Amino acid sequence: MGERIPLAIPRKGRPLESVLDLLARRLDVADLADDVITTLRHEKAVTKGSVEPDEPDVYHRLATYSAVDDPMAPEYTLLRDDRAGKPRRIVFDSVTIPLEGVDGVSGGTELVLVGREEPFRALRTHEFALGFDSADLILEEVVDLRSDPLERIADINARIDPANTDVQVVSGLGDTVYHTLMATPDAAPSGEQIDRDFLRDYAGPLCITPRYERLVRAVLGTDSLENVRFQYPDEGVEEERAIAEAGVGVYLTVTGSTARDHGLVLGEQLFPSETVLMENAAEISPEVATVRSLLAGDDTETELEVALS
Missing domain, CATH: 3.40.190.10 (Periplasmic binding protein-like II)
Incomplete structure (x- = not known):
């Protein structure tokens, strides 16, 4: 029996779309990616007031989007927006993707995409071995401040104190x-x-x-x-x-x-x-390492040049 490998990803916006585009190419899930992207773009437009929803009740729309009778269908949730006058917004929650036929992965292994507001922090607390987040957030959290500037994403790992976190950057998605x-x-x-x-x-x-x-x-x-x-x-x-x-x-x-x-x-x-793939080195199993290599392929034009360990 294979593992269920959780992958922390953003709940909305450009970084989430970049992750879904990557998965569509690597795992042949274009329909799933298009479904999630289209749904969330529509809900963003509803939140901004630029389109009128067919169903004005947000809870009814949420129930419609989240098909609980299909274990492989995407699920969504409501994000509370603290900004004045901003309504709650429907965002991505989770979906399960079978990895049948993926080289090096045991039969029955599943990749579980889990939406997080701050994927990087979720990796820092060892909830996940793998995740995607904006490189910006790593700079905001853990890199050393020095007299000389940090100019490249590829230099982030050298600025992370291993006593502070086990998380490292693996690759980038090119959504720069x-x-x-x-x-x-x-x-x-x-x-x-x-x-x-x-x-x-x-x-x-x-x-x-x-x-x-x-x-x-x-x-x-x-x-x-x-x-x-x-x-x-x-x-x-x-x-x-x-x-x-x-x-x-x-x-x-x-x-x-x-x-x-x-x-x-x-x-x-x-x-x-740029959206980057991260790993928590303390949580990497052989199966997770195989999935990491799959996600970090070299077919993406990126600002990042970090070799896999």
């Missing part, structure tokens, strides 16, 4: 966006590069999202922040607007169009944000 330094033309003299060197000579406010303070310290390096004062957006103010008011800031960008709409000049891409 960037923490980008940006400034107004007034704050950055014409022709001057907006990069880490610019910050070393800069004195003043640096607008960031509060949850990313430790990440920003790690990717800039403490030497670049001697004369910098962190400033946070006021409640209800979008980040790009707040950065424009402060003069200089760091925020996640894909195309940077919103930043430019606020008169900001895009500078150095400080650090790639």
Whole structure:
């Protein structure tokens, strides 16, 4: 009899979709992935008020999505949103995927996808051997802060104190966006590069999202922040607007169009944000190691270059 191997994954958003896309390719579960992605995109639109649901009662929709009579169908749950005026939102909960026919895996082995708000923390507490989460969250939790900057995801493991956690990064999914330094033309003299060197000579406010303070310290390096004062957006103010008011800031960008709409000049891409596969080395069995290798194949373009142990 094979194992039931739990895999911690995000409950919603781009990281969850990236994980499902990977599983669709590796495990031939495209229909399952499409079902979950379509359902959650619809529910996100309902939450934002951009579409009207056929069934206004969220509990009825939840019961419809979660087919309890089918053990292999995805299940969903409600996420309580503490932000003012935000309703509870339907998010991913769990699904079981049989691994019959997968090379090196015993018959009867199943992969159980389990939604978690913070998969990285679930691995840290040894609830899971494997999981996916944003590389950002690892920087926010456990990497050492040093004078020199952390510039690559591949360097994260070297910055993790093994006395702090058994979790290590294994591979990336290539769904990359960037923490980008940006400034107004007034704050950055014409022709001057907006990069880490610019910050070393800069004195003043640096607008960031509060949850990313430790990440920003790690990717800039403490030497670049001697004369910098962190400033946070006021409640209800979008980040790009707040950065424009402060003069200089760091925020996640894909195309940077919103930043430019606020008169900001895009500078150095400080650090790639990417969904990564993680392992808790203390919990790896031979069967789990086989699944890990399956999930960490080399067919994905990624910012990460970490060899499997």
